[in-house]
Amino acid sequence: xxxxxxxxxxxxxxxxxxxxxxxxxxxxxxxxxxxxxxxxxxxxxxxxxxxxxxxxxxxxxxxxxxxxxxxxxxxxxxxxxxxxxxxxxxxxxxxxxxxxxxxxxxxxxxxxxxxxxxxxxxxxxxxxxxxxxxxxxxxxxxxxxxxxxxxxxxxxxxxxxxxxxxxxxxxxxxxxxxxxxxxxxxxxxxxxxxxxxxxxxxxxxxxxxxxxxxxxxxxxxxxxxxxxxxxxxxxxxxxxxxxxxxxxxxxxxxxxxxxxxxxxxxxxxxxxxxxxxxxxxxxxxxxxxxxxxxxxxxxxxxxxxxxxxxxxxxxxxxxxxxxxxxxxxxxxxxxxxxxxxxxxxxxxxxxxxxxxxxxxxx
Numbered sequence: 001x002x003x004x005x006x007x008x009x010x011x012x013x014x015x016x017x018x019x020x021x022x023x024x025x026x027x028x029x030x031x032x033x034x035x036x037x038x039x040x041x042x043x044x045x046x047x048x049x050x051x052x053x054x055x056x057x058x059x060x061x062x063x064x065x066x067x068x069x070x071x072x073x074x075x076x077x078x079x080x081x082x083x084x085x086x087x088x089x090x091x092x093x094x095x096x097x098x099x100x101x102x103x104x105x106x107x108x109x110x111x112x113x114x115x116x117x118x119x120x121x122x123x124x125x126x127x128x129x130x131x132x133x134x135x136x137x138x139x140x141x142x143x144x145x146x147x148x149x150x151x152x153x154x155x156x157x158x159x160x161x162x163x164x165x166x167x168x169x170x171x172x173x174x175x176x177x178x179x180x181x182x183x184x185x186x187x188x189x190x191x192x193x194x195x196x197x198x199x200x201x202x203x204x205x206x207x208x209x210x211x212x213x214x215x216x217x218x219x220x221x222x223x224x225x226x227x228x229x230x231x232x233x234x235x236x237x238x239x240x241x242x243x244x245x246x247x248x249x250x251x252x253x254x255x256x257x258x259x260x261x262x263x264x265x266x267x268x269x270x271x272x273x274x275x276x277x278x279x280x281x282x283x284x285x286x287x288x289x290x291x292x293x294x295x296x297x298x299x300x301x302x303x304x305x306x307x308x309x310x311x312x313x314x315x316x317x318x319x320x321x322x323x324x325x326x327x328x329x330x331x332x333x334x335x336x337x338x339x340x341x342x343x344x345x346x347x348x349x350x351x352x353x354x355x356x357x358x359x360x361x362x
Contacts, residue, residue, distance in 0.1 A: 009355040011137040017122030017129040023083040024133035031077025040139045046343040047135045054339045099320040104308025128245040131344045138347020141354040154216035154345045155180035160199035164192040169283035172297045186342040204335035207311030212338025216345045223295035232291025240348040246337045249303035253286025309333035
């Protein structure tokens with residue numbers, strides 16, 4: 001099993017949801033980068049549970065204890081290791097999943113893959129709890145990118161058939177990009193918040209859940225980052241995005257909508273702007289051509305399935321006895337995982353882009 005993301009900048013995630021702690025080792029982070037710990041804490045707090053009814057009531061402070069790699073707030077160039085304590089586990093909620101598979105979860109596949117030795121409490125290493133150290137590592141990468149004039153942001157593009165406005169794919173400013181993350185609820189259009197919250201709450205009260213789509217973007221990237229074939233910007237980002245629990249779909253630029261267009265509609269005309277930069281008049285290519293950045297905003301959307309842990313009884317199997325069974329999920333769960341996944345999408349994007357920049361020495 002590999003829980004490592006990156007080539008030059010390697011992020012290794014460890015721990016289980018109900019173990020003593022979870023954490024990350026960030027290897028290859030450049031020396032001499034001053035980290036604003038208050039800003040890092042604010043970023044991680046966006047992902048932390050227990051804030052309102054859109055998330056699990058599990059209470060975790062998610063404060064990382066940095067063990068190595070930093071001195072007086074500045075990176076040393078050596079591996080940065082951090083541990084986040086687990087302090088609010090209800091492991092007894094998971095006794096019934098030791099043999100009966102929760103639909104939509106990795107209980108059965110994990111049992112088969114690891115011969116029954118996987119930790120099922122809270123999902124173990126499969127849990128979205130592991131996105132806390134991933135967010136820590138991404139928070140470091142975000143500050144490194146910002147020091148180079150590159151910024152990453154995201155918002156809830158869609159929840160339970162309720163749409164938010166989209167990022168401007170051509171003239172996306174840093175302020176517009178970062179505004180949703182600074183809001184209490186990560187949307188561009190304030191009018192989208194109430195109906196999204198209502199849909200999430202309706203599902204929660206019904207013992208159910210809803211999914212969503214996150215739109216993530218990066219601005220300030222130079223043209224020329226990435227490679228064709230199997231080392232594309234899209235491929236590297238998608239690899240990272242699929243490491244986020246519940247992600248089931250990824251698209252860039254016009255994405256699947258491009259299949260319904262003619263080439264004359266989908267192609268983005270080039271031009272030289274008033275500052276002498278080569279740009280495109282629109283951005284259906286999502287900032288990437290031939291796997292390489294064009295200098296336009298990189299735009300991606302990731303689809304997250306509804307939280308599989310729901311209160312309704314569900315048909316399942318006892319995979320030890322090999323017989324049919326009914327699963328009633330206990331525990332505390334997000335009625336919509338997409339809400340807290342917004343900063344996680346930003347974190348993964350930052351890690352991948354920082355890794356590619358460091359690889360190429362750009």
